[in-house]
Amino acid sequence: MRTIGLMVAGALAVTIVAVLIGLGLGLGEREEGPAIGGPFHFTDETGKVVSDADFAGRYMLVFFGYTHCPDICPTALVTVAEAFEGLPPEMADEVRAVFISVDPERDSPQVLAEFTDAFHENIIGLTGTREEIDSAVAAYNASYTIVKSEDPEFYPVDHSSLIYLMDRKGRYVTHFTHRTPAEKITETLKAELQE
Numbered sequence: 001m002r003t004i005g006l007m008v009a010g011a012l013a014v015t016i017v018a019v020l021i022g023l024g025l026g027l028g029e030r031e032e033g034p035a036i037g038g039p040f041h042f043t044d045e046t047g048k049v050v051s052d053a054d055f056a057g058r059y060m061l062v063f064f065g066y067t068h069c070p071d072i073c074p075t076a077l078v079t080v081a082e083a084f085e086g087l088p089p090e091m092a093d094e095v096r097a098v099f100i101s102v103d104p105e106r107d108s109p110q111v112l113a114e115f116t117d118a119f120h121e122n123i124i125g126l127t128g129t130r131e132e133i134d135s136a137v138a139a140y141n142a143s144y145t146i147v148k149s150e151d152p153e154f155y156p157v158d159h160s161s162l163i164y165l166m167d168r169k170g171r172y173v174t175h176f177t178h179r180t181p182a183e184k185i186t187e188t189l190k191a192e193l194q195e
Contacts (some may be wrong), residue, residue: 010097036172037062038139042100042126045113050126052170059095061185062164064142066103067115067125068154072161073099075178080163081120082187083183091193097123102144103135103157110172140164143162148167 011046041051061080073184078095087095099116101107104127107115112125127133136145161179165173165188173192176185 005022011030014184017053025097027141030140030187034172037166037170040100040139041132042128042136043109045109045116045125047109055096055098056170057168059189060164060166060170061095061097062100062101062140064100064137064140064144064159065161066157066159066166067107067111068099068103069159070105072159072178076161077116077123077161079118079176079178079180079185080123083185084120084122086182086186087189087193093124094193095189099125100125100133100136101125101127102137102159103146104128104130104133106153150179156159165192 014149039052041049044050050127059082063073063080065076067073077097077099084095084097099112103114107125107127107192108128109125110138112149113128116123136142142160144157146159147156149155161178162192163176163178163185165175167173174188
């Protein structure tokens with residue numbers, strides 16, 4: 001009877017370990033993390049060439065969109081701006097929001113500057129070549145589709161709407177949507193920054 005009990009306990013322990021590993025709660029999970037993110041090279045809203053290395057040491061909120069977006073992008077950036085406002089100034093300085101345009105034909109550095117400046121100074125607009133954009137989109141498992149119309153100036157772009165939180169080393173932490181309450185993002189940032 002005791003042998004059966006020990007066998008059951010052993011099987012249960014193995015099952016619990018397997019479940020924890022399956023849930024990504026094993027040791028080393030944060031070090032490796034999901035395969036989201038990676039190196040990038042873009043032009044920022046001032047016309048300066050930047051890379052992911054320029055953000056090393058800070059947390060990043062990464063979002064893909066475009067300035068002509070009628071709803072998702074403005075909503076996301078208002079939410080991010082409100083999340084920044086909920087942080088003490090010293091914490092807010094440790095985070096940058098990176099708005100990567102998937103519409104470089106219309107989103108010049110100047111256009112991006114005017115757009116992001118309307119929300120918060122910690123939100124930085126980035127643009128680049130189609131190859132640079134597609135590389136970053138693939139690295140973040142994001143997506144977009146340009147829906148061309150007869151009018152070359154007015155066309156929609158369907159795009160994913162996740163806001164990725166990356167840590168000081170550029171590793172994925174978690175993600176939010178444009179509908180995530182700003183308070184939730186603020187709480188998450190505070191918890192990360194206090195670690």
